[in-house]
Amino acid sequence: MTSTIAARHAFDSAVALTFDGAGNFSGRTTPEYGNMVGPFGGITAATILRAVQQHPQCLGDPISLTVNFAGPIAEGPFTIAAQPVRTNRNTQHWTLSMSQDGIVTTTATAVFGTRRETWTATEATAPAAPPPDTVEPDALPEFIAWVDNYEMRFIEGGITQLDGAAAQPTSTTTLWVRDRPARPLDYPALTALSDVFFPRVMLRLGRVVPAGTVTLTVYFHADTDRLAAQADRPLLATARSQHFGKGFFDQSAELWAHDGGLLATSHQLVYFKA
Amino acid sequence: MTSTIAARHAFDSAVALTFDGAGNFSGRTTPEYGNMVGPFGGITAATILRAVQQHPQCLGDPISLTVNFAGPIAEGPFTIAAQPVRTNRNTQHWTLSMSQDGIVTTTATAVFGTRRETWTATEATAPAAPPPDTVEPDALPEFIAWVDNYEMRFIEGGITQLDGAAAQPTSTTTLWVRDRPARPLDYPALTALSDVFFPRVMLRLGRVVPAGTVTLTVYFHADTDRLAAQADRPLLATARSQHFGKGFFDQSAELWAHDGGLLATSHQLVYFKA
Numbered sequence: 001m002t003s004t005i006a007a008r009h010a011f012d013s014a015v016a017l018t019f020d021g022a023g024n025f026s027g028r029t030t031p032e033y034g035n036m037v038g039p040f041g042g043i044t045a046a047t048i049l050r051a052v053q054q055h056p057q058c059l060g061d062p063i064s065l066t067v068n069f070a071g072p073i074a075e076g077p078f079t080i081a082a083q084p085v086r087t088n089r090n091t092q093h094w095t096l097s098m099s100q101d102g103i104v105t106t107t108a109t110a111v112f113g114t115r116r117e118t119w120t121a122t123e124a125t126a127p128a129a130p131p132p133d134t135v136e137p138d139a140l141p142e143f144i145a146w147v148d149n150y151e152m153r154f155i156e157g158g159i160t161q162l163d164g165a166a167a168q169p170t171s172t173t174t175l176w177v178r179d180r181p182a183r184p185l186d187y188p189a190l191t192a193l194s195d196v197f198f199p200r201v202m203l204r205l206g207r208v209v210p211a212g213t214v215t216l217t218v219y220f221h222a223d224t225d226r227l228a229a230q231a232d233r234p235l236l237a238t239a240r241s242q243h244f245g246k247g248f249f250d251q252s253a254e255l256w257a258h259d260g261g262l263l264a265t266s267h268q269l270v271y272f273k274a
Numbered sequence: 275m276t277s278t279i280a281a282r283h284a285f286d287s288a289v290a291l292t293f294d295g296a297g298n299f300s301g302r303t304t305p306e307y308g309n310m311v312g313p314f315g316g317i318t319a320a321t322i323l324r325a326v327q328q329h330p331q332c333l334g335d336p337i338s339l340t341v342n343f344a345g346p347i348a349e350g351p352f353t354i355a356a357q358p359v360r361t362n363r364n365t366q367h368w369t370l371s372m373s374q375d376g377i378v379t380t381t382a383t384a385v386f387g388t389r390r391e392t393w394t395a396t397e398a399t400a401p402a403a404p405p406p407d408t409v410e411p412d413a414l415p416e417f418i419a420w421v422d423n424y425e426m427r428f429i430e431g432g433i434t435q436l437d438g439a440a441a442q443p444t445s446t447t448t449l450w451v452r453d454r455p456a457r458p459l460d461y462p463a464l465t466a467l468s469d470v471f472f473p474r475v476m477l478r479l480g481r482v483v484p485a486g487t488v489t490l491t492v493y494f495h496a497d498t499d500r501l502a503a504q505a506d507r508p509l510l511a512t513a514r515s516q517h518f519g520k521g522f523f524d525q526s527a528e529l530w531a532h533d534g535g536l537l538a539t540s541h542q543l544v545y546f547k548a
Contacts, residue, residue: 063488063522063543064488064489064543066340066342066383066489066491068338068340068367068383068385070359070360070362070365070367071360071362085344085371085378085381086344086345086377086378088344088345090521090545091344091488091545093342093344093378093381095369095371095381097359097369103360104359104360104367107359107367107369107383108383109340109342109381109382109383109489111342111488111489111543113488113521113522113545114521115520115521115522116520116521117520118518118519118520118521118546118547118548119475119479119518119519119548120518120519120520121478121517121518121519122516122517122518122519123444123445123514123515123516123517123518124516124517170397171397201393204395205393214337214338214365214385214387215338215340215383215385215491217340217489217491217541219522219524219541219543221517221519221520221522221524223520240397241397242396242397242398242528242536242539243395243396243397243398243495243536243539244392244393244394244395244396244397245392245393245394245395245396245495246389246390246391246392246394246495246497247364247387247388247389247390247392248337248387248389248493248495250493250495250539252526252541254516262516262517265516265517265524265541267491267493267526267539267541269337269338269385269493271364271365271387272392273392274392274393
């Protein structure tokens with residue numbers, strides 16, 4: 001970019017919302033974050049989180065978010081209704097829904113809260129990985145728009161293994177990932193990053209099959225200081241499934257900071273046909 | 275029980291609801307499932323799931339459930355509002371809230387759906403455990419009512435280790451568990467069982483500290499045939515945390531059938547002071 005005025009990042013355009021002063025936000029899908037059908041689920045989740053952050057009654061920072069993908073989202077405008085259902089001393093509970101033409105496409109709940117110093121420990125261990133600059137970024141599929149907004153350096157279970165490759169014995173994918181162009185990490189970006197893993201069933205089967213997230217939950221472990229320390233560096237991201245069967249599977253993810261801190265954990269249940 | 279007419283199980287009394295015909299259910303807490311403050315979170319989650327099941331518009335079986343504990347629940351009556359927000363061909367999305375005296379205590383979303391035959395695989399592995407009848411049931415703390423409704427046979431990380439014991443290096447608890455008296459497994463009971471683990475921070479620190487679940491998500495992997503096959507046998511249940519810090523920690527659980535099948539996975543975020 002040679003301009004002295006930085007252009008707005010495609011991520012910020014995608015999560016931009018206008019508040020009507022009465023609990024409703026309006027936004028619109030952007031082609032940059034398009035998926036095979038409708039927008040990338042991660043950008044929808046990020047936009048819903050952004051609505052809470054922009055609400056004048058919002059207190060504290062994100063603690064958890066659950067987004068349920070109730071139906072397809074068409075390209076174009078949408079409305080998010082955000083209601084602060086209960087505010088306590090340390091936590092605030094939100095109920096949200098996204099609609100298009102009066103039809104609910106997405107429901108969500110979020111917990112915001114204040115963090116304070118306590119005993120701390122991390123039991124999970126980050127996967128082994130070489131430094132990000134020693135791993136080549138992968139060429140990503142051209143028919144999916146949103147992946148262009150991420151720099152993905154796969155260490156295990158890369159997307160190229162979908163392309164008519166053999167079935168894999170495990171569903172684990174591990175990669176270094178960040179926004180492209182690089183962008184300082186914030187909670188909406190972390191939310192979207194927790195959904196960058198393609199459906200695990202495709203990795204196991206070695207082929208593209210119909211699949212879509214039904215429900216996504218993100219637990220935010222990082223406070224704003226840790227997000228600031230991470231800045232625009234790559235995150236070490238890993239995901240795997242526990243069970244596939246009868247049309248659904250789960251998928252759990254961890255997002256690690258450059259310094260080995262755990263920024264977020266995430267879980268989702270995915271619909272599939274195979 | 276010597277009566278020839280079986281008394282209703284305390285679990286069924288606790289989740290009993292009356293429908294008003296217009297989307298609201300009324301129920302009341304029962305002393306049998308009391309916790310240190312208010313009812314056991316698992317029974318609240320089970321009751322919310324039961325509301326969906328009893329709703330005349332309910333289609334299919336539980337796929338996922340997220341319950342957010344927004345505020346304390348007092349002993350006495352409560353109301354659950356259940357709204358089928360969107361019904362698709364294979365899934366149905368619900369938004370719910372529990373209130374007392376018009377104040378929301380709990381919010382929830384649920385996905386119900388129809389299961390069909392697909393490719394299946396389980397990647398998670400059940401923890402090693404001797405047969406349930408070779409493990410002695412533990413004596414449980416007398417000051418918490420709800421634990422009396424469960425037969426718990428601890429293999430690792432037992433509740434006795436809280437009692438002034440040393441801090442533990444890991445947060446893993448593994449136990450055989452079932453309702454007491456034994457009761458055939460159904461989705462509400464499975465929901466409650468996913469929350470039987472005491473807060474992991476207490477295991478790590480070796481002492482009782484203030485802690486309470488903020489949000490709980492259950493992914494149901496079992497269909498009704500597998501629930502029926504499990505019947506009233508003990509489940510192998512295991513839970514552990516990934517990260518503790520700044521007043522919150524996560525906790526993930528797996529519930530395994532007697533035959534090694536994965537019945538449900540569950541995740542929660544917990545508030546604590548320490």
